[in-house]
Amino acid sequence: MQLEILTPEHKVFSGNVYGIQLPGTNGSFEVLDNHAAMIAALGKGKMKVLVDKHNTDVYEISAGFVEVLNNKTSVLIEDATALA
Template sequence: MNLEILTPLGKTYSGEVNGVQLPGVDGSFEVLDNHAPMVSALKAGQLKVLLEKNRTESYKIQGGFVEVLNNKVTVLVEGSEAV
């Protein structure tokens, strides 16, 4: 699936991933390939990008939203930086 992390300053991440772990306002959750459509609010915390089997990347994000639609995950946040 495709993941994009967007901030007011531009695109932090764009690419194909196996999944993503997100800090939701009601608790952390994970979005995997072919997830049902959804929109959710995010709190500040760590976003984990699941790339290949044992390879991940982490980003520290500020609050925002995530949209999952047609196997594309769009994360809209106030700020993001690689950890």
């Protein structure tokens, strides 16, 4: 799945991933390869980029939106801070 994570200031991540876990406004959810098309609002919380089945990148994010379409996921957020 192609993933792009953007803030107004810069591109946080761009590349192929296994999946992503996101903090939705009504609870967290996960998007994997070949997910159905959707648009969802995001709340404040932890976003986990599943780079592959063994490696993850974790970010603390503020509000935003996610769009999934044709096996491409675009995450538009106000801010992202990488966590160790």
